[in-house]
Amino acid sequence: MKKRAFFWAVGLALACLLYFFENNTGTRIVLACSLLLPFLLRRNEPQKQHQSRVQTVKAFADREADDPGDVRAYLPGDPVNRIHWKLSAKRDELLVREQARDKIVERTEKREVVPAEQPGGKSAKKRVLLLGFSVVLLSLLLLFAIPSAHQGLQALLNRLFDASEAVNAYAYERFAVPADQPAALAVILLLILGFSLLGVTLMTGSRLLGLILMAGAVLFQAYFGLSFPAWVNVPLLVFFTLWSLRPLKKRIILPIFAALAVISLAVLLLYPGVDAATEAASETVRDRLSQMAQSVTGAAQELPSGENETRRVHTQSLTAGDQEARTSREYRLVTVEEQQISMPHWIDYLRIILLLLLAVALVILPFLPFILLNQRRKKALDARKAFQSENVNEAVFAMFQHIAAWLEATGHGGENVPYAAWNADLSPDYAQRFAACERLFEEAAYSTHAMNEEQRKQVLELLNETEQALRRQADWKQRLRLKYKECLWV
Amino acid sequence: MRPELEKVLTEIEKVIVGKREVIAKILTALLADGHVLLDDVPGVGKTTLAVAISRTVDLRYKRVQFTPDVLPSDLVGFSMYDKQSGGFSYHPGALNDANLLLGDEINRASSKTQSALLEAMEERQVTVDGVTYPLQKPFLVIATQNSVGAAGTQFLPYAQVDRFLVRLSLGYPDYAAQMEMLKNRQGVNPMDQAQCVLTRDALLAMQEQVRRVISKDAILDYITRLTLASREHAAVEVGISPRGALFLDRMAKAHAWMEGRDYVTGSDVQAVFGDVCGHRVLLKENADQSVGDVLNDLLKTVENPDRHSRGLLKR
Numbered sequence: 001m002k003k004r005a006f007f008w009a010v011g012l013a014l015a016c017l018l019y020f021f022e023n024n025t026g027t028r029i030v031l032a033c034s035l036l037l038p039f040l041l042r043r044n045e046p047q048k049q050h051q052s053r054v055q056t057v058k059a060f061a062d063r064e065a066d067d068p069g070d071v072r073a074y075l076p077g078d079p080v081n082r083i084h085w086k087l088s089a090k091r092d093e094l095l096v097r098e099q100a101r102d103k104i105v106e107r108t109e110k111r112e113v114v115p116a117e118q119p120g121g122k123s124a125k126k127r128v129l130l131l132g133f134s135v136v137l138l139s140l141l142l143l144f145a146i147p148s149a150h151q152g153l154q155a156l157l158n159r160l161f162d163a164s165e166a167v168n169a170y171a172y173e174r175f176a177v178p179a180d181q182p183a184a185l186a187v188i189l190l191l192i193l194g195f196s197l198l199g200v201t202l203m204t205g206s207r208l209l210g211l212i213l214m215a216g217a218v219l220f221q222a223y224f225g226l227s228f229p230a231w232v233n234v235p236l237l238v239f240f241t242l243w244s245l246r247p248l249k250k251r252i253i254l255p256i257f258a259a260l261a262v263i264s265l266a267v268l269l270l271y272p273g274v275d276a277a278t279e280a281a282s283e284t285v286r287d288r289l290s291q292m293a294q295s296v297t298g299a300a301q302e303l304p305s306g307e308n309e310t311r312r313v314h315t316q317s318l319t320a321g322d323q324e325a326r327t328s329r330e331y332r333l334v335t336v337e338e339q340q341i342s343m344p345h346w347i348d349y350l351r352i353i354l355l356l357l358l359a360v361a362l363v364i365l366p367f368l369p370f371i372l373l374n375q376r377r378k379k380a381l382d383a384r385k386a387f388q389s390e391n392v393n394e395a396v397f398a399m400f401q402h403i404a405a406w407l408e409a410t411g412h413g414g415e416n417v418p419y420a421a422w423n424a425d426l427s428p429d430y431a432q433r434f435a436a437c438e439r440l441f442e443e444a445a446y447s448t449h450a451m452n453e454e455q456r457k458q459v460l461e462l463l464n465e466t467e468q469a470l471r472r473q474a475d476w477k478q479r480l481r482l483k484y485k486e487c488l489w490v
Numbered sequence: 491m492r493p494e495l496e497k498v499l500t501e502i503e504k505v506i507v508g509k510r511e512v513i514a515k516i517l518t519a520l521l522a523d524g525h526v527l528l529d530d531v532p533g534v535g536k537t538t539l540a541v542a543i544s545r546t547v548d549l550r551y552k553r554v555q556f557t558p559d560v561l562p563s564d565l566v567g568f569s570m571y572d573k574q575s576g577g578f579s580y581h582p583g584a585l586n587d588a589n590l591l592l593g594d595e596i597n598r599a600s601s602k603t604q605s606a607l608l609e610a611m612e613e614r615q616v617t618v619d620g621v622t623y624p625l626q627k628p629f630l631v632i633a634t635q636n637s638v639g640a641a642g643t644q645f646l647p648y649a650q651v652d653r654f655l656v657r658l659s660l661g662y663p664d665y666a667a668q669m670e671m672l673k674n675r676q677g678v679n680p681m682d683q684a685q686c687v688l689t690r691d692a693l694l695a696m697q698e699q700v701r702r703v704i705s706k707d708a709i710l711d712y713i714t715r716l717t718l719a720s721r722e723h724a725a726v727e728v729g730i731s732p733r734g735a736l737f738l739d740r741m742a743k744a745h746a747w748m749e750g751r752d753y754v755t756g757s758d759v760q761a762v763f764g765d766v767c768g769h770r771v772l773l774k775e776n777a778d779q780s781v782g783d784v785l786n787d788l789l790k791t792v793e794n795p796d797r798h799s800r801g802l803l804k805r
Contacts, residue, residue: 089571401799416789418756419796445799446706447753 070098380487392451393444399459400441403466409486410470426469437462497687498546505542505680506535508667512660521700522744524655525611525631534660536634540592548686552588556599562606566616585610589626593633597643608650655737657769703743705754708795713738719792725777734770741766756795
């Protein structure tokens, strides 16, 4: 909780600072994002569920509430349980209740049982989300703060536009689109489908990845003005929604979902010209997006003023299927080339640095295996130093661990059980000696006893025997592993 | 096993045939100064076992057969007005001078009586009318719960079951054991043959030694990882409590001492884990595993200290 507040505060402070230095749309968006951040995060918090259990308890009414007027003197033969002990003690004579009025009162108790919060899964997810948001925020900040990055982004966006133009042109050439389309209804249907699926997934608790991918698929189409045909789109949405559904609730949601999908599919297939309609819609969305992107990066002022116009003219002319499309496309390419020429030289420096890094890597690469092997060897030798340690406990501990590692590497044991339960049978009476040494190991590991040299010798003997036996038994694969991967064999 | 305990075991085995393991576990619990909950069907020798233990270890034995009418004052005693002296005098209850209390069918007692007993078990003292009376040392409660014919009874709530060190079950004897038992009882009562082989003071000394057994950090770390894992297990609603972790350590110490060591190893913890933690784990309603499966799961997945320390060494 505190950590999140801290991140938020830092992000907000940075955004404010940025806004102070550079007051434009981009910084405003960043500021708004950082303000919204905690709300975005809070949505993922687990809801506390209160289960209430109802218990019915029968209880006897308080006997002392009886007024003493119902009491008379004890007569022989009265049942003992009728005696009013308290009053009898007070008045020093035995008194008996006239009537036993044992009311049974039913009482209902409500108990609230609050389940213990489950640590783990959810908090980890939250942390990932938080980290992701921080990273996005930070990178946005960096993008806006550094002028060269600013320009780089601009160039990147230009490339993207280019790519989309190219794809678009291909798409228009490939799929001939009739000019007049009854559009709006189909688009609305598709949108309703998408949003209802989104709603269902959100309400049933979803996997984030599926949602992101779905949104990505939709955005991708919208941005590039590329709408897949309905028979691709619907199964795609179905697939992502299924993916994002929680497996447990699948059974309940599936019928509703399937019905929805079938209806939409039928409408989409029966209604002519749906694809073209979605395409037209995505075209406008794409235009809007490109405008927004340019205003965010501040590109609108720097780009040739005709840029947006060109794009629009271009798309319109394509829809009309006119020859003009070629020329406007070429014109657009020229403006991009001009843009590239005016780009700063830092890209060249970057290239040089990358090349240098590559060269260094190439020089080091052939020696890398040797360096790594040498390191392992050194580690193994260090581990062996412990065998001669002054402290016998330490030595016994290290040696037995070494034996166990050998046995495990060659497949003689290794499940998650204490060494005492291992049954290694390398030679007839090996198991007994192993057990004896295992006891010594336990003593070394878990007790505070001081151990003596004889015990060190005993374990060392077992160690040598184990190594020799296992080396003899091992096939070439195991040998390689022992020598180079595990480095138990120096 | 320690020879002095070996003797106790042999004496008890004269009476109860073929239940060596359970008897050893109860003795371990006795050494760990904790209480035992026996979950069993009627007639498998719970009472006989308790009597046999009290005979061989020289413990004062009391037995309370719980019914809904047994009141807390029957256990902890009560003050009564004494006319001659003009004051109140204390009449001790069943707990006060017992070393070994057999609480038979504790699930039939009313909840207030159960609480009174469990409080006394925890505090090892009873307080009546503001005066505190310490209980005898050692003080061991063996409570039994019948799962058969449980209609109209109150099973111990989770919070109170948690106070028992271990929950065990005697179970039926096998063919050979039952034959021998029947033969044994032909002439004489085998209970008369059981002799006292361990004095109360010796037992107290043993308990002291058990308390001095060492659990190194590696073991405490193992216990902590086990209990934490139990709380996070998918099928578990309520995992092992911190008290459970404490009891696990205590029982592991007693187990180590019985094995003749003065230090606890990972095997000790594993050996007592099922008995100490079986009644501390509440499963979710839709869980498809039994408690035993969950505990085995934990033992399998949580890295034992032997391996864990090697991981540390490699790093």
